[in-house]
Amino acid sequence: MPAMSIIYGPVPSWRLGRSLGIDLLNTSRKVCSFDCVYCQLGKTDQFMVEPREFINLEQLTSEIKLLSQTKADYATFSGMGEPTLASNLGEAIELARSILDLPVAVLTNSSLMFREGVRHQLAHADTVIAKLDVPNEEVLAIVNRPAPELHFAPIVEGMRRFRDEYKGKLALQVMFIEANKDYASEIAALARQISPDEVQIDTPLRPSKVKPLPRENIASIREKFNNLRNVITVYEAPKPEVLPLDLAQTLRRRPRL
Numbered sequence: 366m367p368a369m370s371i372i373y374g375p376v377p378s379w380r381l382g383r384s385l386g387i388d389l390l391n392t393s394r395k396v397c398s399f400d401c402v403y404c405q406l407g408k409t410d411q412f413m414v415e416p417r418e419f420i421n422l423e424q425l426t427s428e429i430k431l432l433s434q435t436k437a438d439y440a441t442f443s444g445m446g447e448p449t450l451a452s453n454l455g456e457a458i459e460l461a462r463s464i465l466d467l468p469v470a471v472l473t474n475s476s477l478m479f480r481e482g483v484r485h486q487l488a489h490a491d492t493v494i495a496k497l498d499v500p501n502e503e504v505l506a507i508v509n510r511p512a513p514e515l516h517f518a519p520i521v522e523g524m525r526r527f528r529d530e531y532k533g534k535l536a537l538q539v540m541f542i543e544a545n546k547d548y549a550s551e552i553a554a555l556a557r558q559i560s561p562d563e564v565q566i567d568t569p570l571r572p573s574k575v576k577p578l579p580r581e582n583i584a585s586i587r588e589k590f591n592n593l594r595n596v597i598t599v600y601e602a603p604k605p606e607v608l609p610l611d612l613a614q615t616l617r618r619r620p621r622l
């Protein structure tokens with residue numbers, strides 16, 4: 366099989382089962398609008414907030430066609446940064462779904478959802494997993510360290526709008542670390558306003574500069590989310606056994622899934 370660069374995995378995802386990753390950015394360095402303290406892809410050298418095309422659809426088609434027989438539960442747009450920075454995300458989702466015959470998920474940091482165009486691109490996915498780690502601007506600056514032009518209020522407003530418009534499954538992902546663990550009640554209150562179909566409570570169990578919270582902390586954080594639908598935590602979720610097709614390409618991006 367020729368070397369692949371855009372598609373990696375399948376990897377076992379505690380949220381999506383066997384997940385075939387698609388990296389529409391496919392850059393050697395992370396491309397992101399955030400620089401989260403716990404990011405497993407290293408530091409954000411240069412912020413990016415304006416979507417552009419990184420990979421054209423012909424390149425994507427030729428790689429996806431090689432994999433149309435691969436066993437997986439989901440095709441997931443993730444990879445070396447924030448997938449909504451790829452301006453052709455919506456078309457790429459449609460392409461992946463039609464060739465692979467799999468449901469499509471996108472993992473996003475939610476930072477650009479305030480833009481109508483980004484919401485339209487995301488709306489093509491069957492599942493959107495949207496990050497919300499913080500309850501206000503101050504903690505956003507400590508945990509997610511966004512590009513200077515991005516602010517808390519428009520980000521949350523963008524998430525609410527997306528919820529109102531979107532017909533697919535919206536999951537909210539909250540990464541808890543020491544710096545935001547005392548804000549679980551406030552984040553849960555925001556989650557209730559956004560009203561996702563599922564809440565995923567995470568902590569960085571894979572190699573990260575920031576230590577994960579222990580099981581007991583996550584269990585008490587989970588209680589704050591009690592009256593939300595379908596709350597799952599990284600400690601409780603089972604992981605399926607899978608073997609990646611190309612180990613090197615997978616390990617390069619694996620942290621994000």
Ligand code: SF4
Nearest residue numbers: 397399400401404474
């Ligand atoms: S964790 Fe995700 S959103 Fe945060 S800096 Fe890394 S790639 Fe970007």
